[in-house]
């Protein structure tokens with residue numbers, strides 16, 4: 131089999147589909163809400179509300195730029211350690227977002243999925259999340275994954291537990307597990323891996339976002355706080371992405387020829 135026929139890992143995009151140039155799947159760590167508010171002498175909670183407006187702008191911009199998948203990090207399994215009042219504000223954001231935007235998302239062909247653990251969320255919030263998912267379940271123009279009460283390590287641990295249960299109940303054998311099968315057990319199983327992970331706010335780390343899925347993602351860090359994010363920043367991130375040379379551990383075609 132020719133090297134280029136072999137996908138490097140389960141779920142890798144087909145060549146030309148997000149592999150080079152234009153990303154198929156963009157992931158964003160929405161960060162900098164607190165700093166944006168603090169700089170203007172406002173409470174952090176206001177920064178989070180402004181962050182919801184940035185999300186609306188960015189979803190619209192991503193659709194116009196022909197991106198098909200957008201995964202955003204809204205609340206991490208580690209964010210529970212913030213003060214209770216701030217956690218309460220963050221817990222209220224999905225409701226705020228869906229109440230003001232679900233009709234538009236539905237109309238514009240966006241399928242919404244909220245990935246992350248449901249444990250710890252209020253029954254009301256789970257109902258809101260499920261309502262948004264059901265309302266957009268038949269859409270397939272654009273896929274919006276919102277990571278909420280999500281942690282990459284938690285998701286990997288949950289996937290491992292699910293496979294262990296399959297083995298324990300005789301539905302799978304240990305040797306059935308490979309990268310592809312494992313990928314199918316993750317919360318992102320229905321999405322291709324992200325081509326690019328963007329983090330605004332100047333921080334340069336993944337912070338437990340899409341750890342398994344990030345294997346071959348390009349990383350783009352931008353010096354803008356999330357509430358200020360918009361189409362121009364997304365375009366700049368895509369320009370940075372398109373300048374990258376993605377090789378998935380292989381070497382470029384010219385060098386294959388040169389190597390004889």
Ligand code: IPE
Nearest residue numbers: 160161162163164165204205
């Ligand atoms: C992102 O903004 C929102 C969440 C992580 C939930 P932050 O609240 O992390 O903002 P900074 O990093 O303190 O500025």
Ligand code: MG
Nearest residue numbers: 161162163164
């Ligand atoms: Mg932060």
